[in-house]
Amino acid sequence: MEMPKTIIEKIWEQHVVHHEEGKPDLLYIDLHLVHEVTSPQAFEGLRLNGRKVRRPDRTFATMDHNVPxxxxxxIKDQISKTQMDTLQKNCEEFNVPLADIHHPDQGIVHVIGPELGLTQPxxxxxxxxxxxxxxxxxxxxAFGIGTSEVEHVLATQTIWQARPKTLNVKVNGKLGTGVTAKDLILAIIGKFGVKFGTGYVLEYTGEAIQSLSMEGRMTICNMSIEAGAxxxxxxxxxxxxxFLRGKRHAPQGEDFEKAAQKWKSLATDDGATYDATVEIDADEIEPQVTWGTNPGMCIPVSGNVPDxxxxxxxxxxxEIRRALEYMGLEAGQPIAAVKIDHVFIGSCTNSRLADLKKAATIISGQKVNPAVTAIVVPGSHSVKVAAEKEGLDIIFKEAGFEWRDAGCSACLGMNDDIIPDGERCASTSNRNFEGRxxxxxxTHLVSPExxxxxxxEGKFVDIRKFSVPTPN
Amino acid sequence: MEPIRKHEGLVYPLNRSNIDTDQIIPKQFLKRISRQGFGEFLFYNWRFDSKGEPRSDFSLNFPKYNGTSILVAGDNFGCGSSREHAPWALQDYGFRVIIASSFADIFYNNCTKNGILPVQLTEDQISELIDQAEAKSYTITVDLENKRVYDNHNFDASFDLPNYQREMLLNGWDEIAVTLTHKNKIDKFEEEREFS
Known part of the structure; x- marks a missing residue:
C-alpha cells in the first residue's frame, strides 16, 4: 500500500519537472497571476533577452495596487499611470490576457482568481x-514570488523550489458566535509568532477550519505569509x-463532476504525517485587535496593551517599546478604550461579498461616528456589482461610509487612499507594519464585523456585546 | 548578475527584529518600472522626516557608516511583502551582504537572484557583530567559497546556505538560461499532462 500523504506532497509530486539530488526541484506552474507593480521589470527582462512568455494561456493579469x-x-498620479500603461503594453506585446481598469473582471488579483474559477484545487x-x-x-x-521569479515563470512556466517542510495547523473545536476567520488567523499568529511558518507550507486542519466558508478559508490562507509561510x-x-461549480474558468458539466472527484482525492490522507504540528483551541478565541506593528502583536478585544x-x-x-511609541499607546491600557479616526473595509483578506454583507448587517440603520472617516472598497468590480444588486451600497452610504471602486486601496496606500500621519485606522487588511x-x-487589524x-462607536467594541439592530 | 565570491566591507548594525520589506522600501516608491535607482529610498521613513530631511537619530545617517556594504540585523529580516524592490534598494545603496539571525523566505530568495549574499548566523554571533560595529568602525570579510565570516581579530564564524543558491551567487548565472537547458523536460511534462 502507498504511504499516506499530505495534500502538499501530492501536489508537489504532480508538478516536479526535474529532480536532482541536492538541488531544488524544478516545479511546473499551472497559473501565473500578474499585476502592475511587480511585473514591469520582468517583462523588460524578457525583452532584453529576446524571450517570450511561454504560456500566455496560463497567465492572467490585472491592475489592482495602484488603481484609484x-x-x-x-489617474492623477502620472507615475501610477505609467505603471498601469506599461502593464497594458506588456500584455498586448506578450499576448497575456488582462483585466484592465475598465474591464468587468478587474479586481484584486487574489479576489478575482477564485471568483473567475481560475483558482482550482x-x-x-x-x-x-x-x-x-x-x-x-x-x-x-500557491505562493508569492519576487520579480526575478516572475520573469522566470513567464519565460519557462517553472520555478526552482526546495521541497518545503509541512506544518499542520490544527484548530480544535468550534469558533464562538461573533468570532470570525480573521480572529482565528490573528490568534494563531499571535500565539505562535510571525515566523513560525518560515520554511514550511502550512495546512490548516480541524473542525473549525472545515466549517468555514470559502471566504473564511481565503482569509485564513491569505495571512499565512504573516506567519512567515x-x-x-x-x-x-x-x-x-x-464554490467552484459554475465558475467561468472551472470545468463545466460532466467534466466538473470528474474534476470534483479528482480534487477531493487530493485531500490529505488519514495517517499522513507532517514535519511539525501546532494546535489551538477555537473555542478559547475572542475577537482580536492588533495593538502593535506586526500581525503577531494582537490581543483579544477585552485585553490590555502589553507592558x-x-x-x-x-x-x-x-520591540514592544518601539511599537507602543509608534502606535501612540500606553502600556497596560485597555484596547477597547482606544479611539479611532478611520475605518477601512477592504483588501485581499476581507473584501469579498460575504465580508461586506457581514459588515453591512452590523451598521444597518446606524450612523458612522462623526469622528470617523469610513470607506468600503470591494475586492473586485464583480463584488461591487453583486453588492449593489443586494443594496449593500445603500446601507453603507446611508450609514455614512464611502462606497468605492475595487482595488487594493488603503491596505497599502499605493493610490490616494492613505491614512494621514498619526491617525488611527481600524482595518480589515493584513498588515499593521509601520507606515503601511x-x-x-x-493600523489596527480586525475582522469586518x-x-x-x-x-x-468610534472605538473598538466587543462585537459579541454589540447590539445589532433588528432589520425593519 | 554580478558574481560574489569574497567581500570585505564596513558593517552597518541595525539591531532590530522583524524588519519588514515595507520598512526597507515603503510603497510610495514601488511605482517605477526600472530596477535602478531605489537606493535613495532605502529605509525611507526611518531615514527621513516628513519634510524629507535626514533624521539625525537614525544610525544609517551617521557619518561613521558612510560606505557601508554589510548590513547586520536581527531575526526574521525581510518579512512581509514579496517586493523585490527591497533587495534592489539595498543593493543600489551599496549593500552586498545581509547578515541576520533568520530571514523571511521570499526575501532570501530575492537576494540570491540579485547578487546579494544573505548570511545566517546565530543570535550570539549577531550580537557580537552589532556590538563591535556600534562601538567602532568595523570591517569584516565574508567568504562565500569557504562559507566563513571573519574579522582581523577574533571573530570567525562559518555559515551555510543551500548549494544551489551558493553556485548561482558564486557564478552570477542567469537562472532562466540554466532552466532552459531543461526545456525538453518542460515540453514533455506539458505534453503528458495535457493529453493524459
Missing part, C-alpha cells in the same frame, strides 16, 4: 505578491467544490 477607487478614469499558483497564499484555501499550492492551504471538500517591563527578553522589550497605510499611520462596529 474614486474617479478611476482620471491541485494547481500550483504563483504571483509577484506575498498574499498569493490566499489561493491555498482551494487546496492549491509562503503558502498555506486547506484540503478541498464539498464546500470547495460547491514592556513584563517582556521575556531584552529584544522583546525593545501611510507614513506615520497607525469589528471594523463596522468600530466605525459606529
Amino acid at each position: 477607487t474614486i474617479h478611476r478614469h482620471v 491541485g494547481k500550483t499558483i504563483v504571483c509577484g505578491d506575498s498574499h498569493t497564499s490566499t489561493h491555498g484555501a482551494f487546496g492549491a499550492l 509562503r503558502a498555506g492551504l486547506i484540503s478541498p471538500d464539498d464546500t470547495t467544490v460547491e 514592556p517591563t513584563q517582556a521575556k527578553s531584552d529584544s522583546e522589550k525593545s 497605510q501611510g507614513a506615520g499611520a497607525r 469589528m471594523a463596522a462596529a468600530a466605525a459606529i
Whole structure:
C-alpha cells in the first residue's frame, strides 16, 4: 500500500519537472497571476533577452495596487499611470490576457482568481505578491514570488523550489458566535509568532477550519505569509467544490463532476504525517485587535496593551517599546478604550461579498461616528456589482461610509487612499507594519464585523456585546 | 548578475527584529518600472522626516557608516511583502551582504537572484557583530567559497546556505538560461499532462 500523504506532497509530486539530488526541484506552474507593480521589470527582462512568455494561456493579469477607487478614469498620479500603461503594453506585446481598469473582471488579483474559477484545487499558483497564499484555501499550492521569479515563470512556466517542510495547523473545536476567520488567523499568529511558518507550507486542519466558508478559508490562507509561510492551504471538500461549480474558468458539466472527484482525492490522507504540528483551541478565541506593528502583536478585544517591563527578553522589550511609541499607546491600557479616526473595509483578506454583507448587517440603520472617516472598497468590480444588486451600497452610504471602486486601496496606500500621519485606522487588511497605510499611520487589524462596529462607536467594541439592530 | 565570491566591507548594525520589506522600501516608491535607482529610498521613513530631511537619530545617517556594504540585523529580516524592490534598494545603496539571525523566505530568495549574499548566523554571533560595529568602525570579510565570516581579530564564524543558491551567487548565472537547458523536460511534462 502507498504511504499516506499530505495534500502538499501530492501536489508537489504532480508538478516536479526535474529532480536532482541536492538541488531544488524544478516545479511546473499551472497559473501565473500578474499585476502592475511587480511585473514591469520582468517583462523588460524578457525583452532584453529576446524571450517570450511561454504560456500566455496560463497567465492572467490585472491592475489592482495602484488603481484609484474614486474617479478611476482620471489617474492623477502620472507615475501610477505609467505603471498601469506599461502593464497594458506588456500584455498586448506578450499576448497575456488582462483585466484592465475598465474591464468587468478587474479586481484584486487574489479576489478575482477564485471568483473567475481560475483558482482550482491541485494547481500550483504563483504571483509577484506575498498574499498569493490566499489561493491555498482551494487546496492549491500557491505562493508569492519576487520579480526575478516572475520573469522566470513567464519565460519557462517553472520555478526552482526546495521541497518545503509541512506544518499542520490544527484548530480544535468550534469558533464562538461573533468570532470570525480573521480572529482565528490573528490568534494563531499571535500565539505562535510571525515566523513560525518560515520554511514550511502550512495546512490548516480541524473542525473549525472545515466549517468555514470559502471566504473564511481565503482569509485564513491569505495571512499565512504573516506567519512567515509562503503558502498555506486547506484540503478541498464539498464546500470547495460547491464554490467552484459554475465558475467561468472551472470545468463545466460532466467534466466538473470528474474534476470534483479528482480534487477531493487530493485531500490529505488519514495517517499522513507532517514535519511539525501546532494546535489551538477555537473555542478559547475572542475577537482580536492588533495593538502593535506586526500581525503577531494582537490581543483579544477585552485585553490590555502589553507592558514592556513584563517582556521575556531584552529584544522583546525593545520591540514592544518601539511599537507602543509608534502606535501612540500606553502600556497596560485597555484596547477597547482606544479611539479611532478611520475605518477601512477592504483588501485581499476581507473584501469579498460575504465580508461586506457581514459588515453591512452590523451598521444597518446606524450612523458612522462623526469622528470617523469610513470607506468600503470591494475586492473586485464583480463584488461591487453583486453588492449593489443586494443594496449593500445603500446601507453603507446611508450609514455614512464611502462606497468605492475595487482595488487594493488603503491596505497599502499605493493610490490616494492613505491614512494621514498619526491617525488611527481600524482595518480589515493584513498588515499593521509601520507606515503601511501611510507614513506615520497607525493600523489596527480586525475582522469586518469589528471594523463596522468600530466605525459606529468610534472605538473598538466587543462585537459579541454589540447590539445589532433588528432589520425593519 | 554580478558574481560574489569574497567581500570585505564596513558593517552597518541595525539591531532590530522583524524588519519588514515595507520598512526597507515603503510603497510610495514601488511605482517605477526600472530596477535602478531605489537606493535613495532605502529605509525611507526611518531615514527621513516628513519634510524629507535626514533624521539625525537614525544610525544609517551617521557619518561613521558612510560606505557601508554589510548590513547586520536581527531575526526574521525581510518579512512581509514579496517586493523585490527591497533587495534592489539595498543593493543600489551599496549593500552586498545581509547578515541576520533568520530571514523571511521570499526575501532570501530575492537576494540570491540579485547578487546579494544573505548570511545566517546565530543570535550570539549577531550580537557580537552589532556590538563591535556600534562601538567602532568595523570591517569584516565574508567568504562565500569557504562559507566563513571573519574579522582581523577574533571573530570567525562559518555559515551555510543551500548549494544551489551558493553556485548561482558564486557564478552570477542567469537562472532562466540554466532552466532552459531543461526545456525538453518542460515540453514533455506539458505534453503528458495535457493529453493524459
